[in-house]
Amino acid sequence: MSDRRYITTPIYYVNAHPHIGHIYTSTINDVYARFQRSLGRDVFYLTGTDEHGQKVETSARERGITPRELADENSAVFRSVLEMFDISNDDFIRTTDADHERQVQGFVQQLLDADMIYLGEFEGWYDEGQEEYYTETKAKDLEYKSPVSGRSLVRATEKNYYFRLSAFQEAIEAMFRDQPDFVRPEARRNEMLGRIREGLNDVPVSRTNFSWGIPVPGDESHVIYVWIDALFNYITALGLGDSDGDRRESRAHWWPADYHIVGKEILWFHSVIWPAVLMALDLPLPRCIYAHSFWISEGQKMSKSLGNFIDLDTLQRYCDSYGRDALRWYLATQGPLGATDADFSAQHFHETYTTDLVNTLGNCASRVSAMIGKYCEGACPVDSGACAGGGVDWADFTSGQVESSIAAMDQFDLAGSISAGLAIIRQVDAFINDTAPFKLAKDPDAHVLVETILYRCAEAIRIAACLLEPVMPTRMQELRAAWNLGDATSDLRSECQWGRLEPGTVIEKVALFPRIEFESSSD
Numbered sequence: 327m328s329d330r331r332y333i334t335t336p337i338y339y340v341n342a343h344p345h346i347g348h349i350y351t352s353t354i355n356d357v358y359a360r361f362q363r364s365l366g367r368d369v370f371y372l373t374g375t376d377e378h379g380q381k382v383e384t385s386a387r388e389r390g391i392t393p394r395e396l397a398d399e400n401s402a403v404f405r406s407v408l409e410m411f412d413i414s415n416d417d418f419i420r421t422t423d424a425d426h427e428r429q430v431q432g433f434v435q436q437l438l439d440a441d442m443i444y445l446g447e448f449e450g451w452y453d454e455g456q457e458e459y460y461t462e463t464k465a466k467d468l469e470y471k472s473p474v475s476g477r478s479l480v481r482a483t484e485k486n487y488y489f490r491l492s493a494f495q496e497a498i499e500a501m502f503r504d505q506p507d508f509v510r511p512e513a514r515r516n517e518m519l520g521r522i523r524e525g526l527n528d529v530p531v532s533r534t535n536f537s538w539g540i541p542v543p544g545d546e547s548h549v550i551y552v553w554i555d556a557l558f559n560y561i562t563a564l565g566l567g568d569s570d571g572d573r574r575e576s577r578a579h580w581w582p583a584d585y586h587i588v589g590k591e592i593l594w595f596h597s598v599i600w601p602a603v604l605m606a607l608d609l610p611l612p613r614c615i616y617a618h619s620f621w622i623s624e625g626q627k628m629s630k631s632l633g634n635f636i637d638l639d640t641l642q643r644y645c646d647s648y649g650r651d652a653l654r655w656y657l658a659t660q661g662p663l664g665a666t667d668a669d670f671s672a673q674h675f676h677e678t679y680t681t682d683l684v685n686t687l688g689n690c691a692s693r694v695s696a697m698i699g700k701y702c703e704g705a706c707p708v709d710s711g712a713c714a715g716g717g718v719d720w721a722d723f724t725s726g727q728v729e730s731s732i733a734a735m736d737q738f739d740l741a742g743s744i745s746a747g748l749a750i751i752r753q754v755d756a757f758i759n760d761t762a763p764f765k766l767a768k769d770p771d772a773h774v775l776v777e778t779i780l781y782r783c784a785e786a787i788r789i790a791a792c793l794l795e796p797v798m799p800t801r802m803q804e805l806r807a808a809w810n811l812g813d814a815t816s817d818l819r820s821e822c823q824w825g826r827l828e829p830g831t832v833i834e835k836v837a838l839f840p841r842i843e844f845e846s847s848s849d
């Protein structure tokens with residue numbers, strides 16, 4: 327892998343309000359991006375809003391405002407939410423940006439010129455709510471009902487521009503074969519392969535029944551299908567549709583993306599249609615489309631009528647009670663990155679917080695800093711090399727955890743990466759129990775030994791904190807400040823080298839994660 331990383335979230339529809347789905351994707355990308363930056367890698371993290379289409383036009387009409395006004399308003403909401411959750415995106419693209427619209431038209435023109443897009447007529451099963459056509463097989467599976475709204479699919483005929491997806495049958499199959507990690511997790515890849523083998527049909531890429539979209543170049547009676555418009559965001563943000571210009575010059579080197587992180591319901595667009603479009607344009611393909619599963623809530627699918635919908639207010643309440651970093655921790659360690667859905671429950675949230683953060687990380691840091699306060703006058707002691715027992719080769723153990731944390735993060739295994747950091751803390755706890763410095767402290771002759779033990783504990787905690795800073799930036803910076811560790815250096819490996827903690831550094835007592843009483847009303 328090279329030293330640059332390009333990572334994207336889906337761009338969010340402006341006709342909905344932010345909820346856990348959006349915050350989740352934005353947060354996991356953020357953890358990955360911060361971690362990669364901490365390794366000194368050149369990261370570009372893109373997110374934004376998807377603003378065209380019939381639904382936006384209709385919602386705007388219902389409210390008596392223009393689609394542009396609606397898009398401006400809701401895009402600003404999504405942007406402010408990113409600040410609320412401490413998301414460190416490098417850019418925020420809007421599909422109504424003139425730069426994006428111009429480049430999309432350029433790409434579509436290129437596809438028209440190459441006869442990859444043609445004007446044709448189509449009849450099929452159409453989901454009006456989702457603005458999506460289904461094949462006969464899929465429509466039959468769905469009993470001719472929308473999987474989202476439950477409303478009947480309608481038989482629709484349209485004169486449309488089509489993208490020649492059928493021409494890419496072999497190329498897509500070959501790509502899936504040659505790049506086994508192109509779609510992850512594996513179960514999702516198999517689903518996609520099954521669908522691909524049913525045969526790829528050309529897809530309509532324009533609409534005529536509304537006008538809120540980017541016009542097809544040369545035929546203003548059609549607007550470009552919102553999904554095609556949206557997928558292009560990943561390359562228009564880098565200026566790939568321009569032959570020169572500042573944006574292209576400074577950003578084009580990030581393509582191809584390392585990870586497009588998406589939800590499972592939008593994987594087909596990303597893993598089949600998008601690569602085919604890129605092949606048609608002769609552009610390199612992304613390295614991996616990672617499709618996470620869904621959060622359900624209190625054991626059931628989220629729904630407003632069940633009252634278990636996790637919207638922004640609900641998440642804000644969790645932040646108010648437990649702190650923003652606790653929410654980030656829960657999303658990153660307990661989230662649905664695999665092929666199964668994950669349950670967000672108030673009880674599980676509370677247990678995770680108490681076990682991992684209060685009893686393990688918080689307790690360990692406060693215990694060690696308290697002992698340094700009591701037995702070493704609050705200054706980091708010296709490791710005299712005394713045989714402290716406990717049987718741990720700390721330099722070796724921590725560097726092993728650092729490497730496994732980095733390797734897991736490279737694979738987008740957030741929980742795995744974080745657990746390597748937590749394993750260091752657990753080892754410190756076990757070491758304290760084995761060596762009992764609080765007992766040794768009663769014996770003046772054992773002072774050098776106590777100092778050695780406490781140096782090793784503090785140093786191990788410092789290293790764990792470096793690994794955990796991407797998931798909990800605020801709390802880990804608090805620890806840095808209290809222990810006078812200075813700012814992070816963007817060279818994680820050397821920062822995590824054993825022995826960098828300077829004896830004499832003032833170590834203040836910290837209380838990072840307060841114990842909280844469980845209130846079931848916090849859901």
Ligand code: MSP
Pocket residue numbers: 335336337338339342346347348350351376556557559587588589590591592619620621622628
């Ligand atoms: N606009 C399209 C994406 C275009 S990308 C070229 C879109 N937007 S969305 O706003 O509806 O969805 C954003 C993301 O939220 C999707 O990845 C979706 O999977 C995710 N989630 C929506 N509900 C979710 C859960 N309950 N749980 C986890 N994520 C889910 O789709």
